[in-house]
Amino acid sequence: MLRTITLSVGFIAFLSLPAMAGEAADILRASLYEGPLTDGIAKLEPMAKAGDQEAEFGLGMLQLVSGVEHFAQALYRHGMAAPDVGPLGPALAFPIPPNPSPEKLDYEKVRAILAALVEDMDVAKATLASAGASGDYVVAVDPLRIRIDFDADGKTTEMESMSAILAHGLGISLPASQAPNVGDKNSRGTNSQEPEMTLGLDRADALWMAGYSQVLASHGDFLLAHDFSDLVNVAFHRFFPRAGLPMQDYSVGGTLFMEPSTDAAAADAIAAIHTLNWPVVEPDRLKRVLERLKAVTAFSRQNWQAILAETDDDHEFIPSPRQSPTIPGSEISSEMVDAWLKTLDTADAMLDGKLLVPHWRFRQGFDLKAYFETAKRTDLVMILTGYGAIPFLKDGPVASAADFAEANRVFGDNLLGYAFYFN
Template identity: 25%
Template sequence: MRFLFSILLSILPCMASADASPLIGESGLAGATADLDAIADPSADDRMALGGILFLRAVERAYQLRWRYGLTENLDLPLLAGELAPNPTPEPISPTMIADLFSAVIDDMAAAEDVLATIPPDADPSFELALPDLWFDVNMNGTRDADESFVDTALPALIGRWRLQVLETRAQQNPDAPSPLRATVRFDRADVYWLRAYVQAVSGISETILAFDPTDELARVIALRESIAEQVQRSGKKRRHGLVFGAEDAFYIDAIAVLTETMRHRPDASRLGRARDHFLTMIAHNRIFWQELAKETDNDREWIPLPTQASALGIVVPENVDIAWLAVLSDGEKLLKGELLIPHWRFANGHGINLAAFLDDPGPLPLVQAIQGEAFIPYAAQGELISSANWRSFTRLVQGQAGLYALMLN
């Protein structure tokens, strides 16, 4: 859920050119992409808008893939969260679904980065996005139907339905209060780097998932379900209860089976190498974002505000959060470079897992052997271990909402 929250809000800064917001509302993300891409001499605003829309299209494509296969309930997984309108005639699920999804995401992120990288360093892009204009063409009919708006699809998964109800009540009581139900966000120069950081983060996560590739395991689950469906057809009824699990638990058991078996693969080292590069680039862009943000003197419907600015969404960003968050990112950078080690309960004092060594020459990570420690022995090293001090400081600063703020700040 929170992952999707970060993704969706990472898209916002790029979609808001002077004309991009109503264009999305009228023509959808696909139509807006085509119109902006057709501009012969795009401005910096146009480029940022197009880059953001390409980012959002990744979310829309994920929704469309889910709808196509009838996976319309909230799956609470990366790019798969949110409840969608049901598909009356879904296709049989394909074992390549996850691989297809994240391969498309990588392509979309590369396209977004190609556009955002063309914004001149000295440019000062500025544009607006009205969140009520944002919708996803879930059923791929080219029309904005009921239950396809941002508020109907993504927002409940991001913040929970009960929080959404609270927001709706507050919006009725105080129509002038900032709210994601009706906010218009103005994005500017600093947000270009924030968005580029998010492009890199999503690309890195996608490459990591594809490095392990669950296609074979999904094929086995599909075969199991087909076999059980034949049993039901022969007997005329489905088994409803077991000694421990009921039929409704099958999805979660299957998901655990896919995950644990997938971790037995030897990952694709080239994909993990690209993932590391994406994460390091993400950190570099994030640092530039905070540098650019510190230079701002305006206060106009801000996405991530300075202490002297107001948030368009009504979100309070504590003072010094930049220092605390950059310290967390610095820890992550040192892990990726092997300068800090990951502790393991089984290892001796002063010894840990060298993540850089694993990324250079990755091996299988069977769950039991990973917990036991055997799977990590090839990557064991002596050195400085990462501590939780910076993360704890960040958590205290944001009053226990570290997950939400981490995804928002990227």
């Protein structure tokens, strides 16, 4: 769930685009900048049904952002906060404003939050996939003006803007003259000195967003496939400190080794690891995780096919080797594209069970496809140590460094960063 949070914030930070005069683009911008998102969705739906391609793109983007907003509102509703882990190690920074009156949270509510995220992502995926199938459009948004109504009060303020989230929640500083006045909850104006951060999104980027919808949905479905109630009960009070979880009143105990808060945080971390033995309670969801991961690689291929076919050079989000990057330092070479497409082939072979995942303890490889389709339990510790991996071992080619040699040569230490960027 925490990885889902990070990914949710991460892809919103990339949703940025240049100005267009179309009515659908105006509706999209107004909804993203001032809200509510539901108004923009209601206006764009009939336009999209009538065949307006810009409207379909705008609708899909609003559905995607709306799904993330619903998720963020749920976290705010239950008072998510950076965990108190004692003086050993910094607290994690989450871009969720503090809630003075959080609601109670329990395991069933956690499942409901994740189920809603999965449903919202699937709605967005269908629209964005259709918007990416064809069309010659470019839509525009300034990412620093996108706002998320965390507290669901119907108002989107500067404090809830992407610029405030980046500047304060994630520790990314903006120049003083450009930073919003995040301390003023009633500030509704637009800062005319915001830096230029526009990108031109087209049908290729609709496919990129469709792929990211499935990244998020796969995380939700993976958790929902299992009974992870023990993890919620022993550890989630660290992230929802006033939501009435079972260990809420015991975040500080006696002293074992260092001091009360540090020892209690360490005890909770050990307890969390001890609970990573989850029975599969919805096997169809676990199978869908495999389908979603395959969809991610398929959308990435379609995205690159569309990018390489472009003939314009208009504030590109992910540029082709022939286009100019808008984001500094994001130049893309043909060599990088080829290496990424080969990496997708390798990933698909692993998801199909044709290329096995190496396990440090066995000469045989771990069959991912068999795991997603047949697993009855996910015991992470037992899988990593060996015994839990035995049912999924298979003879056949095992992935090695050679399978990723081209990607490692081209991307080097930045492979994971480019994987997040390329989707």
